Amino acid sequence: MAYKQILTLILICFSVLYYNCIEGTKFVEVEGEQAEAKEGRSIETHHPGIISSLFSDVINDNPSNVNIHYAGFTTPSPMLTGTRARISAWGIPDVNYNSDSGVFIAVWNKNSGNYYGMAAGFHTTDDNTCYSTTCQGFVVSNVSGAPVPGGKVAPLSTYNGKDYFVTLSIKKDQKTQDWSLYRDDNNNPILIGWWPKALFNNTFDYATKIVWTGGVTYHKNETSPAMGSGHVACEGANKAAYISNIKVFNEFGQIAEPDVIYDITDRNDCFTTSDFKKSSGKGYNFFYGGPAVCKN
Incomplete structure (x- = not known):
C-alpha cells in the first residue's frame, strides 16, 4: 500500500544511552578553504543509536528488521546553544x-556517555505515524501564524521548477533555559513552541553536536523510499534537495558560522551529499538525496 506525497512538520525529543563511531576522510569548504577530517580519526555520530531514536516512532516493528540511512553533516562543538537552517520542501510520492x-536539524548533548537532544524537520510518510507533541513533551506556543506540529507543509518544490523552503531554528532560551523552536523565514522568527529543560533532567546546558541531514527508514529485504527530491546531490539547484543558510548559536546565544564539519553520509551508493560550502545568498549549504533504489 502506498501513500501520497504529504510533507509534515515533525518534532522529536530523545534520550539514549548508546553511541558509535565512524572513521573516514571528507573535504569540506569553510570560508573558502578546504578542511580535512583526517583518515583514522574517530568521529562520534548518531549511527545507529541516535538516528534510530529519531525515527523510532515511525517503525511499527522490531528495529532489527529496519534499515536506516542518512545523508548530511555534523559539527562537534563543546558549547553551542542551537542552530538555524533553511530546508527545501519536497514531497516524496509512494x-x-x-x-x-x-529531513531534520538536531542538537544534542553527551553527558557521561548519555545523549539528550531534540530534532525538528519534515517527513513524508503514511498518515498513521504519530509524532505526538504530547508524548514528546513539546509545549506548543499557540502563537498566531506559527506552524502546527504534525501539520502539512505546502506548497512543495517541483523538479526544475519553483523552489519552496522553510527555515527552522532550535535555540536555547537564555532566560528560561528551555530549548525553543522557531519558524525563522525572512529573519522574522515565529515561536512554534519549546522543549522544557526538565525533559533533560536539567543537565542540557549546551549542545555538543549539531546535525543537518536527510534520512530514510524501511524494512529489510525491501527497497528504500527516495530521499530529498528523489535526485542525487550533484544535480544541484532546482533539482536536488538542500539545506542552506546554516548557522549556529554560540554559548552566548549569538549567531555564528559553523566551524569544523564532518560528513556523516552512510550509503554513498544510494544517497549523496555535495560539498558543504559557502555560497552567495545561500550561506553554508549542501545538496543531498537520492532515488528509491537502496536495498539493505
Whole structure:
C-alpha cells in the first residue's frame, strides 16, 4: 500500500544511552578553504543509536528488521546553544507503510556517555505515524501564524521548477533555559513552541553536536523510499534537495558560522551529499538525496 506525497512538520525529543563511531576522510569548504577530517580519526555520530531514536516512532516493528540511512553533516562543538537552517520542501510520492523519508536539524548533548537532544524537520510518510507533541513533551506556543506540529507543509518544490523552503531554528532560551523552536523565514522568527529543560533532567546546558541531514527508514529485504527530491546531490539547484543558510548559536546565544564539519553520509551508493560550502545568498549549504533504489 502506498501513500501520497504529504510533507509534515515533525518534532522529536530523545534520550539514549548508546553511541558509535565512524572513521573516514571528507573535504569540506569553510570560508573558502578546504578542511580535512583526517583518515583514522574517530568521529562520534548518531549511527545507529541516535538516528534510530529519531525515527523510532515511525517503525511499527522490531528495529532489527529496519534499515536506516542518512545523508548530511555534523559539527562537534563543546558549547553551542542551537542552530538555524533553511530546508527545501519536497514531497516524496509512494512512501510505503512502515517506511519514512525525512529531513531534520538536531542538537544534542553527551553527558557521561548519555545523549539528550531534540530534532525538528519534515517527513513524508503514511498518515498513521504519530509524532505526538504530547508524548514528546513539546509545549506548543499557540502563537498566531506559527506552524502546527504534525501539520502539512505546502506548497512543495517541483523538479526544475519553483523552489519552496522553510527555515527552522532550535535555540536555547537564555532566560528560561528551555530549548525553543522557531519558524525563522525572512529573519522574522515565529515561536512554534519549546522543549522544557526538565525533559533533560536539567543537565542540557549546551549542545555538543549539531546535525543537518536527510534520512530514510524501511524494512529489510525491501527497497528504500527516495530521499530529498528523489535526485542525487550533484544535480544541484532546482533539482536536488538542500539545506542552506546554516548557522549556529554560540554559548552566548549569538549567531555564528559553523566551524569544523564532518560528513556523516552512510550509503554513498544510494544517497549523496555535495560539498558543504559557502555560497552567495545561500550561506553554508549542501545538496543531498537520492532515488528509491537502496536495498539493505
